[in-house]
Amino acid sequence: MIELDGATGEGGGQILRSALALAMCTGQAFTVRNIRAHRPKPGLMRQHLACVRAAQAVSGARVRGDELDSPTLVFEPGPVRPGEHHFDVGSAGSSTLVLQTVWPALLQAQAPSRLRLSGGTHNPMAPPHPFIERCFAPLVRRLGAGAELRLLRHGFAPQGGGEIEARLTPAAALVPIDLLARGALQEARVECVAPGWGQEAALQALAPVRAMLQELLGEAVGIACDTPRVPAGEGPGQILMVTLAYAHVTEVVCVLGGKRGVSPAALAALRQALHAHHGSEGALGEYLTDQWALPLALAVHHTRQAAAYSATVLSLHTRTNFEVIERFLPVRFETAQAGRGWRVSVAPKHPG
Numbered sequence: 561m562i563e564l565d566g567a568t569g570e571g572g573g574q575i576l577r578s579a580l581a582l583a584m585c586t587g588q589a590f591t592v593r594n595i596r597a598h599r600p601k602p603g604l605m606r607q608h609l610a611c612v613r614a615a616q617a618v619s620g621a622r623v624r625g626d627e628l629d630s631p632t633l634v635f636e637p638g639p640v641r642p643g644e645h646h647f648d649v650g651s652a653g654s655s656t657l658v659l660q661t662v663w664p665a666l667l668q669a670q671a672p673s674r675l676r677l678s679g680g681t682h683n684p685m686a687p688p689h690p691f692i693e694r695c696f697a698p699l700v701r702r703l704g705a706g707a708e709l710r711l712l713r714h715g716f717a718p719q720g721g722g723e724i725e726a727r728l729t730p731a732a733a734l735v736p737i738d739l740l741a742r743g744a745l746q747e748a749r750v751e752c753v754a755p756g757w758g759q760e761a762a763l764q765a766l767a768p769v770r771a772m773l774q775e776l777l778g779e780a781v782g783i784a785c786d787t788p789r790v791p792a793g794e795g796p797g798q799i800l801m802v803t804l805a806y807a808h809v810t811e812v813v814c815v816l817g818g819k820r821g822v823s824p825a826a827l828a829a830l831r832q833a834l835h836a837h838h839g840s841e842g843a844l845g846e847y848l849t850d851q852w853a854l855p856l857a858l859a860v861h862h863t864r865q866a867a868a869y870s871a872t873v874l875s876l877h878t879r880t881n882f883e884v885i886e887r888f889l890p891v892r893f894e895t896a897q898a899g900r901g902w903r904v905s906v907a908p909k910h911p912g
């Protein structure tokens with residue numbers, strides 16, 4: 561039984577989600593105490609409970625402590641069951657975090673899976689669906705697995721009501737890749753998705769985003785502008801997104817808005833995130849840096865081949881995730897500052 565302390569490092573819900581994913585991948589049971597100890601409302605919240613239930617459904621696990629606010633969870637996984645699953649967060653909680661909890665186990669299952677996930681698809685503090693589809697899924701495919709995602713209906717917090725379909729095909733063999741450079745910029749796009757809004761309002765909301773991106777990239781770079789029409793019933797809510805597609809990796813930087821649109825503070829945060837991305841040479845941005853660690857570590861473990869990537873930022877969230885992964889897999893993460901960013905390497909503890 562692996563014993564985890566949920567107060568380690570960042571002390572957030574990622575410790576639980578990574579532990580669930582890795583327990584299913586390796587068949588190892590775990591106990592986690594002090595769940596989300598550093599959060600204002602510690603313990604299991606509805607969103608985390610949805611991840612536990614999904615992991616339980618996929619692995620037939622025996623679970624104790626799976627109640628709202630519980631500070632402790634015991635999880636004993638059984639064999640992974642690929643196939644058809646429907647997971648409902650039961651609130652506006654993030655369905656993409658549920659997807660990322662079960663995805664690693666289904667990457668190495670014996671058969672493909674089709675998942676339907678209901679809940680939030682565009683949440684604060686979680687990967688929005690476009691990030692998963694454009695940034696994360698293409699990297700997973702490069703490890704050798706199949707992943708097709710479809711957004712069936714938007715779900716913005718606090719209403720939720722969104723739906724995603726994910727078709728996941730396991731890899732014959734997960735093969736690690738190095739991601740040390742972004743490659744040349746191939747496409748820059750700004751988008752405003754705002755259910756019920758007309759095109760004029762959406763373009764107006766996008767104007768400052770487009771201006772800040774143009775200022776960063778220079779006048780010579782063309783920026784595509786998209787304002788897809790979405791039925792009012794899928795809102796209220798908005799997302800302003802910048803997509804930067806490079807030869808080797810795609811980055812989505814976004815902000816969410818409420819009933820009154822995106823706040824000036826949120827726009828300022830977007831500007832800061834874009835500047836941070838532009839000012840670094842790292843291939844992966846802050847969020848991909850923490851999300852990529854687990855699937856890559858699995859591939860390193862399977863093949864016993866080391867791999868590396870470069871990153872713009874190494875957050876405490878990321879470093880905590882490295883620690884959890886090292887508790888389940890015989891791999892070691894090493895980090896070093898490199899140029900205007902970081903280099904992360906993952907190596908097997910016992911090379912083949």
Ligand code: ATP
Pocket residue numbers: 570571572573574575596599684685686687688691814846847848850851877
């Ligand atoms: P909690 O304790 O409330 O569960 P947490 O500590 O587990 O929170 P966060 O730090 O809030 O988690 O992040 C959750 C996940 O969402 C991380 O994997 C992070 O990379 C991802 N994430 C957050 N914001 C974005 C974003 N704008 N784009 C892409 N991914 C994001």
